[in-house]
Amino acid sequence: MESISIVMLGALKRNEAFKDNCGVFGIYAPGENVAKIAYFALHSLQHRGQESAGIAVSDGKKLRSIRNLGLVTSVFNEDNLNKLKGFIAVGHNRYSTTGGNTRENIQPVIISKRGRVFCLSHNGNIVNAAALVKKMPNISRSSTSDTEILAYTIYKAEGGKWKDKIIKAMPAFAGAYSIVACSKKRLYAFRDPWGIRPLAIGKLNGNYVIASESCALETIGAKYIRDIEPGEIIEVDRNGFKRLGKLKNTTRNFCLFEYVYLARPDSILNNKLVHEVRHRCGEILAKEAPVKVDLIAAVPDSGTSAALGYAKVSGIPFGEVLIKNRYIGRTFIQPEQHVRELGVKLKFNPMRKIISGKRIVIVDDSIVRGTTMKKIVELLRQFGAKEVHLRICSPPIRWPCFFGVDTPERRQLIASRKTISEIRKFIGADTLNYLNLKSLIEASGQKKDTLCQACFIGKYPMKVNYNFKKDIFEKEAT
Numbered sequence: 001m002e003s004i005s006i007v008m009l010g011a012l013k014r015n016e017a018f019k020d021n022c023g024v025f026g027i028y029a030p031g032e033n034v035a036k037i038a039y040f041a042l043h044s045l046q047h048r049g050q051e052s053a054g055i056a057v058s059d060g061k062k063l064r065s066i067r068n069l070g071l072v073t074s075v076f077n078e079d080n081l082n083k084l085k086g087f088i089a090v091g092h093n094r095y096s097t098t099g100g101n102t103r104e105n106i107q108p109v110i111i112s113k114r115g116r117v118f119c120l121s122h123n124g125n126i127v128n129a130a131a132l133v134k135k136m137p138n139i140s141r142s143s144t145s146d147t148e149i150l151a152y153t154i155y156k157a158e159g160g161k162w163k164d165k166i167i168k169a170m171p172a173f174a175g176a177y178s179i180v181a182c183s184k185k186r187l188y189a190f191r192d193p194w195g196i197r198p199l200a201i202g203k204l205n206g207n208y209v210i211a212s213e214s215c216a217l218e219t220i221g222a223k224y225i226r227d228i229e230p231g232e233i234i235e236v237d238r239n240g241f242k243r244l245g246k247l248k249n250t251t252r253n254f255c256l257f258e259y260v261y262l263a264r265p266d267s268i269l270n271n272k273l274v275h276e277v278r279h280r281c282g283e284i285l286a287k288e289a290p291v292k293v294d295l296i297a298a299v300p301d302s303g304t305s306a307a308l309g310y311a312k313v314s315g316i317p318f319g320e321v322l323i324k325n326r327y328i329g330r331t332f333i334q335p336e337q338h339v340r341e342l343g344v345k346l347k348f349n350p351m352r353k354i355i356s357g358k359r360i361v362i363v364d365d366s367i368v369r370g371t372t373m374k375k376i377v378e379l380l381r382q383f384g385a386k387e388v389h390l391r392i393c394s395p396p397i398r399w400p401c402f403f404g405v406d407t408p409e410r411r412q413l414i415a416s417r418k419t420i421s422e423i424r425k426f427i428g429a430d431t432l433n434y435l436n437l438k439s440l441i442e443a444s445g446q447k448k449d450t451l452c453q454a455c456f457i458g459k460y461p462m463k464v465n466y467n468f469k470k471d472i473f474e475k476e477a478t
């Protein structure tokens, strides 16, 4: 994918916003090494956030945590994990935006007051954080993330027990939140009533685990049971698993972009294997936008499943033309334009012998600004490609996301200001075709009205504080 989460631009106004795009994990398992299990689960959720990681573990009396900037493998080691003894673990991988990648914002967020402890990991983005802060003038915040505001709202809510506080607080939150939380003795999981971000329950040796994606469950040997429903609240303690309830007025607005790019291809979302959805996108695109070429290739790895589908239907062989350096992370974590541009070359090494003299279809999941794709096309031509045809397995992205994916302001989205033919020209491809929305929805196997499609069509499932005329994120000071 071409950088939907690139760090932000002239978006100084949006810097005031709170935003995350993260992976969460939780486990309640007496007798197991929960810290190590959380480590391996976070490792398989690394694609959801690569800037910081944290694990908090409770032994019923004390909650200990390790949280730091960096990838899971650099934050944790055998020694520090061995210090996290207990039977409940909550973990988090974070992707933040400008100004946000600081120590204070690392999760899980822990609130510890008057002997009471509450710990929370969040994937999503709250759109009414400023309004929530106004209702709590006396809190002393130690971070700039919306997650701390969620945690404080729960802490301040009515009720003696954490479960009562969660139930009371949830109706006040607007936005996307898939949350795993714990007190000293109990594990909780809950999801916003729109069901925007994924959250799955699994079972491991008779114990319960919760993860952003089912791929993490498989990695640790857990069996996927089901997704947590929109607005649903779960508690796990020594008496087992309990559904505490479900918010009224829930809808379904699951993020369509999870299928396109965000989730791992081996995850199951709403009973659909993501790889199969992407493969199907490629198949449809091959029927809708065929072209005579010698080779079908992908921008690795985000376009691979779809390229395989395209190759299958077209009958043209699939081949690798770009070798990805898997050790430098996604392009989008590069904060500066010049570093990002250099990053394309660092990230993809084209193979001249395979490319030279060939007509190539290159398949990718989406185009955001167009700059990375332009570089890729230039690289392929430099390495001797006779023709480069682009096939994109999602519709043009024309609108920003406010629900946990850090997109640029609208004017930075190439499809919001250029026609498809102008985009093709800018990128320098011989032809360019996008998958249409109807086909993407068909490939996802979901009903149209159960999906958020806002970044494609501009229709948001709730009110957002964006001034579309001025193209700025309007935030009250928080």
Ligand code: SF4
Pocket (backbone or CB within 6 Å): 196, 254, 255, 256, 257, 258, 400, 401, 402, 403, 404, 405, 452, 453, 454, 455, 456
């Ligand atoms: S706006 Fe796009 S990325 Fe954001 S939740 Fe909706 S579909 Fe997903």
